[in-house]
Amino acid sequence: MKKITVGIVDYGVGNHASVRHTLNELGLRCRTSDDPVVLDGCDVLLLPGVGAFRPAIEALRARALDRYLLDRADRNLPLLGICLGMQLLAQASHEDGFTHGLGLVPGEVVELPAPHWHIGWNTIEQVQVDPLFHESDGQSFYFNHSYAYRGPIEFQICRTNAGEEFASAIRRDRIVGVQFHPEKSQAAGRALLRQLIVGLCDA
């Protein structure tokens, strides 16, 4: 089997050491870059993110990475969004006004109901059969967010109960987003990350 290369989209936001470390432990090759030429050489892209929505989407736009990611999606190339990276996949976010996202997965990002945050380890429950998430059904992952995706049920693979339910994993074809941090979820996160990356490359 050809060795998979994962491209971490570096748009100046956040720290990627944990993701890189997990990918290396999984025996996956890893490139961190904002250069489309480098990212073109990768089998699957990973879109991380931490902090607020607007600065993140603006950082992507400033590097023309929004158009690049849309272009890759048009060519049906796989993309995995993590935490804020998942939120960026949506059409828009209501955080601090209204901001358009990448629009790769229909739906919007809205504030969680009071107390307006979700911190800690919580389980994900599959609501649609999907081989990528099957093994991880019912496992705990680390969440740390105050906004969440709300959209058509057909794009929701897993949901999580934080007082109220929200989508913890979404998917449209080869575009996947997870609201939690697999790179901060120890063994469960490692296993899921492997499943997602290998599975998306095979899909």
Next chain:
Amino acid sequence: MLKKRLVGVITVRDGWAVQSFGYRRYLPLGHPEKLAENLDRWGADEILVLCIDRTRRNVGPDFDLLRRLGSLGLSTPLAFGGGIRTVAEAGAIIQSGAERVCIDAALRDAGVVGGISALVGAQAIIGVLPLSFDGAGLQRLDYLSGRSTPLTAADLSLFDRRVVSEALIVDWRHEGMTAAFDFNLIRRFPAPDVPLIAFGGVSEADQLKMLFDDDRVAAVGIGNSLSYREHAVQMLKRQAGGTSIRAARFVSDSR
């Protein structure tokens, strides 16, 4: 449902990980990175690194340490605190690989905390409250002056208004003592909706169980005693039992 967390606390003083006793006495432990890496392997639910001498020396957060911790590529959520003075410093910590910041001295400056909250979100802020119970009510310690004053509504305003998500309740008097955490600090905490992290004098599984059974407690922090035994985290998880926390795990074929 959301699980409760067993948090491994690493107290750092002058660059060294130390055991802390009653905010007064210290014994050396080693390099903070080695303790963090160990907690990560053991499966702690969160790692909390507190650099306790930074504010007193007014040197800001220890970004060097944070960088070294970041380069470990830990797969456990990290909270980092000590010496945070400005919004920019807090923002830089979050961008450097820590999930959350801990604020103690700066908690008294509502403007700064508000700014941090706007930048990184309330979920990324833990407010530290060193408390004691004097028989009548709760007292809050100002560790810089060493003076305790009654805990007031003003102290809790940032939590009530949800500018800060969780409160780290530190039983500073009993810190470092075996099985000594004062439950009054939880029972008598005046804001019932604020998720609490209990810390200071927690060492035994039965304390852990009692704390996890309390609705107000979101997490329990343990410091010194995690360094006295192999697999301390796993043993506590096993003995405290229950489904409210993630199960213990023993890594096989570790790196």
Next chain:
Amino acid sequence: MTEPAMTENSFCRRCLYSIDHPLGLVLDEEGICSGCRIHEEKDRLDWNARWTQLESVVRPYRSRDGRNYDCIVPVTGANDSYYIVHLVKERLKLNPLLVTYNKYFNTELGIRNLANLRIRFDCDILTQNVNPVSVRKITGTTLRQFGSVYWHCLAGQSVFPVQTAVRYRVPLVIWGAHQGLEQVGMFSHEHEVQMTRRYRKDHDLMGVEAGDLPSVFDTLTEEDVWQYRYPDDGSLQAVGVVGIYLGNYVRWDPKTQHELMMSTHQYRTGRFARTFDCYDHVDCFNYMNLHDQLKLYKRGYSKVTDHACREIRHGRLTRDQGLALVRYYEQRPAENLDLFCEWLGVTPSSLAFLMDLHRNPQYWRETAPGRWEFKGWSSASGAAAAPLEDVRSCEFTATGKVDTRERRSYIVIGKGYPT
């Protein structure tokens, strides 16, 4: 962790340690260090009660059918091994499996002591010999990269007993004193600290585990280092491995203990060039020589300071006397470097070159090519040293010779030793 120059305030007022101690050292408001404070417990704790506690700790591990060992006891031909085996076998009446790691730098005295140990105490013993090619490769690498010739010894001595516990399904490992507790007061005796992988990596191995060596140093491969890997958590947990320290339950005093073992069990001792202690490390050509020289280069102090601090705390030396001894011994030339060069396959000048690379500029200043000025701990300790004639109170007796001129070579373990 601190870079600025040492002042008197960097030092404990009671012993000779400074806050630059590699294990970490904390000074309290009175200027007394954590090591001295924890030492005070030795005169405060009820040791009878602690012995009773020890008996209850080991009780569940006694083999019910006498068909397996009760515990694993790591030993060498020196240090506290005799006293440890005495406590385990003769006082606790446990049935131990002794384990020892061949460190290669073995003196005849050490081999003799080890043979005498197992015979006098009538114990079974397992020896781990890692092949010489790997050991040389590792030692060459650790010397070059972080100035240590002892990494393989520390790694082997600290891991082989744990591996044996897993392989033989004997969960209890019994050690003597906890170095962190004894030197810098890392723990209270009452914490009853147990063996952890974290301590081993952080302190015994200077932050470098076996798994870290090949990735940093290209010449080493997994084949060379796998023997030094710590058992994984799953394996430890399946057997229930636990490591305890007798020093948490017994008032630890190495000088007194060694003298007892010398008189009751014929433990033999010898003199060194670089310290006044004749009882520790007599089994090794390098620990008190090459290794000690490197310690002085890297840390600004050497083993004689550890010995002096220990004796100061036990009330057998004053601080002034301790400092006088340190200043007398720490610059003495290390011996037997030729044997090491022969073993490793390097010339004396290339060894000297490698060693100089690891001189810490905080403690050494090259004033002219090849000439070094020492600004280490003893030069900043401040106290006026007592005249050396005053140190009769702390005499160590040599009953053998570390370095027997007739047979100066590393003794190969496996040939056995005639009783």
